[in-house]
Amino acid sequence: MTLSKERLLELYKKMVTIRQFEENAAELFANGEIPGFVHLYIGEEATAVGVMANLEAGDYIASTHRGHGHLIARGGDVKLMYAELFGRKTGYCKGKGGSMHIADMSLGFLGANGIVGAGLPLAAGAAFACKYRGDNGVAVCFFGDGASNRGTLHEALNLASIWKLPAIFVCENNMYGISMRQEHHQNIKDVADRASAYGIPGISVDGNDLFAVYEAAEEAVKRARQGDGPTLIECKTYRWRGHFEGDPTVYRTDEELEAWKKKDPIKRVKKRLLDMGVFTEEEDMAIWEEVKKEIQEGIEFAKNSPLPDEADLLEDVYCD
Amino acid sequence: MAVKVLMPKLGLTMKKGKIAKWLKQEGQEVTKGEDLLEIITEKITNVMEAPASGILYKILAEKGRNVPVTVPIAIIAEPGDDETVLQQVVEEAQAELDSSEAKDTKKKVTEKEAKKEVQPIRVDNVRKISPRALRLAQEKGIDINYVIGTGPNGRVIEKDVNNYLQELEKEKQPEVISFEGMRGIIAERMSESSRNAARVTIMQEVDITNLQDLREKLNNTFQEQGKGKVSYTDLIAVVVARALKEHPIMNARVFAEEIELCGSVNLGIAVALEDGLIVPVIHQAHRLSLVQMSEKIKSVAERARSGELDSEELQGGTFTITNLGMFGAEGFTPIINPPETAILGIGTITEKPVLKDGNLERRFCMTMSLSFDHRAVDGAPAAQFLSRIKEILENPHPLFQMEEPNISRPLAAGGGKDPNKLMQDFVSGIEWLNEEAPDIAVGFNSLMAPVFAEGELSTKEKELIAVALSVYIKCEYCISHHVHNAMAAGAEPDEILEAAGVAVAFGGGPAMAYTVTLVKECIKAFCTE
């Protein structure tokens, strides 16, 4: 592992930011301040941050409905994200997309996506563009264990494999497709097994281990940039919240959740960093405070932002 | 195998061809390509070659016949063809030829009918209107009730509103006819006449049945002699000229200070022009024979229409005849042509039943309207003059040295129908009603029900009542039926006539007189049965 101290702190802070962003989002949603659906990433922070740490400017990401963590990991602006969640004119999408459709084309972030599994062929296309231009870019697609049953996975992985596209397909296996446990919705234990059908590498890692994820992604990105084609990485993780806010999670036990909370990816990184002497408890506290401040500023920004102009309703349907 | 010779289509537009000449006769041998017949199309004669070799077995369409294209006109038989088969082919081809022509005539009739089509009078309005028409109507402030719809199912469409607007515009601006020229002269003279003359108009109906007979005979003779036909106006003009000589006061000119009795009859004949009226004068009319009069009138009328009359021909008139009969007018009140004393208006000829010697006859009548200036003439002499004309016109034969006819046109009501036939019609009519319109039949029966209800009255009495009712409702068929029934039930002719007379008394007198005549005819018919 080649990460510097600064880089480690940066990644850690991103995980903390994701955690706090989501916790606040949950509260704001519960208070009725955020409309629509909100799918939270709490518990899966290591996956997004670990993968994203390997990307460069010019790379592309296709995200999911549970996409806040991906964008923060990619360097998204929490102010613009909150503003979008609040449906404000200043949001990432001028209030026209909401939580499920946040995108930042300047970061190559091709959007969260309301359709499960829809990002797979999109990422293949973005990877094709990189290859077509020969700009050494790669495309990453996040998708869940539920999405791994979509036909899009087959078509996208097949296409990416025959065309040797610089794509990394990252399955965030959080054990549930909404309410359906993985063992009920597919007959394999590891989604990574699917890779063999396309003659590409498939690797299954502990999605709550930042370093494991980082290393798997590092290898996959390297392969991609070398022109060796796509890789399927499965990150086994767990969402602490329900499928969406308001989900009573009757399909799982408290014990299961508690067990996974013990595997909190942030705590694991913190322990590692403390052990490595990268920071102290006080410095950690300071990071949490700093993030808290940024989050509060983000929320304030969003709340103080104007609503979209009704006159702009029909804008942006088409390019002029 | 028999070959049908078809009327060829010799051009793109050719629909029919006329058989000009068959160049081969039935039974003659023909060779394929040999000239077979000549066909006339719109412009030219074409020779048609035989389409096959063999015997010209049958000519279906003879010379002169107009045959639609592709229809068989002949049959060529080949050696060895079976006679019965050939007959069958001929029959089929003949049927095809005949039906093609029938279709053709049928089509012509519809075309003719289509031409006659007139815009029917609207009974009710279908108030369908297209949005476009409605908008236009609203913009123009039009009440669409005045707009006649010509769209599908009578829908008012834009065109209709536009047409209406155009008509409205036209109607708003009346066509102006200047009082300059002829119109001015007519206006001036007519108002002068109206202002000065003390006009009285008397009318009298003339039976011209005899005159009609006379005219027919004369014209037959003239035709044999190669002369032109004479008109009623010509005849009347001659008669009027004669009467005027007998009544000089009617052939006079009235001035402020005096009345001028004229020796010569200068007869004005009013001629209607497209945009006015002109009265050329036939000078010395009393000296003219019928044929001369006829030629003169024809000549002046023609020249009046073409505007070629000399000025003398428009002056010096002493009496005018104006005939509106050809336009259907009966009696009218003509305005005197000043300074003349009188003018005679001739009405239309109508066929009507006339009581003659107690018998109803079919006669032709005409009303004469004489307007005279009471300043110069009093009522009695004027009426005498008119009666004299009537007298001559009703008995014209001696005057024209012709044998008098014996015209008696006895009439049963309904135009001389046989009473027995009328009764049959009644019976079949009632049957028809029972079948086709039982409601009406029931209505009629219920009307008669109280009469025929069982009771004190005898059948004869009931039938007599029915006779009276039949006369009252002026139903020829009912009269025939019930007179017959009454006679059959033993009624005397007098009783029947009495019953009919009661109805006449109740029902309004003379107008019903002819129905009584019909009753008589029916009695006569029963007696001679």
Add this chain to the structure above:
Amino acid sequence: MPEITYLEAINAALKEEMRRDPNVFILGEDVGIFGGCFGVTQGLYDEFGPERVLDTPISETAIIGASVGAAAAGLRPVPEIMFMDFMGVCLDEIFNQAAKMRYMFGGRAKIPITVRTACGAGLGAAAQHSQSLEAWFAHIPGLKVVMPSTPADAKGLLVSSIRDDNPVIFIEHKMLYGVSGTVPEGEYTIPLGKADIKREGSDATVVATAMMVHKALAAAETLAEEGIEIEVIDPRCLQPLDKDTILQSVEKTGRLVIVQEAVKFGGFGGEIAAMVVEEGFDLLDAPIKRIGAPFAPVPFATNLENVYLPGEEDIIEAVKSVV
């Protein structure tokens, strides 16, 4: 002006745009060496190579999904869906991804893809290879829908479609591929959303698309012999729709007949009819007539297919019922 076929016109447009813009590439089933199922992409593989003329697996989802991703990443893909009937397989990528990304992302994305596909019956290709589904796509905000009827329109509109920054569904009628017509010399474009008056007339407006334009023009000849002059309008583009040209024509004629090959019920003709009623009610002098296929899948047997398809006679009858 040169005379070429509809197919050649589309081929020429693809060739010209690929030469002009290196970001333009073609992908689809059998579009490479094979030259396309109908031969539309013939010769392109030879000129531009496998890097820019890509044969795909039979994966409509991936074809369109990858096209959308590539377009979002800055390229101009021109994917081909062999038969319009297969669009159901990649519908999500079209109507949830391509169509909506720009709006969902607050105008911060553009998806310049031109999906070429072949519609239409007449080949005896039966129910799954003959449909005209243009109404589905015209219903989706964010998509443009182009449906040319002549070689000249096909070429000019395809060039415009490829250059357009929006996703365009470019619907080619397979029975028109062999139809010839003159096209302007050299490079030209036809703006999307501009209808074309194919024949002027004053008695009734006939709005027709694709194959039906040709049937309407044939009907116009027959009607003209009877003194009825119809104005034939080809919208060419259903989204955006050139309402003005249609309304102006109806203003002139007062009568509207709409002809589509697609099933009449729920078809795009209904949209035109509704539009004219809403925006031009007062222009109408007669009820609007719609002609379309009956409510049944496209049959196979030739005689059934002939009965199924709207024809010249239907147009003549409809026009006569309103003039």
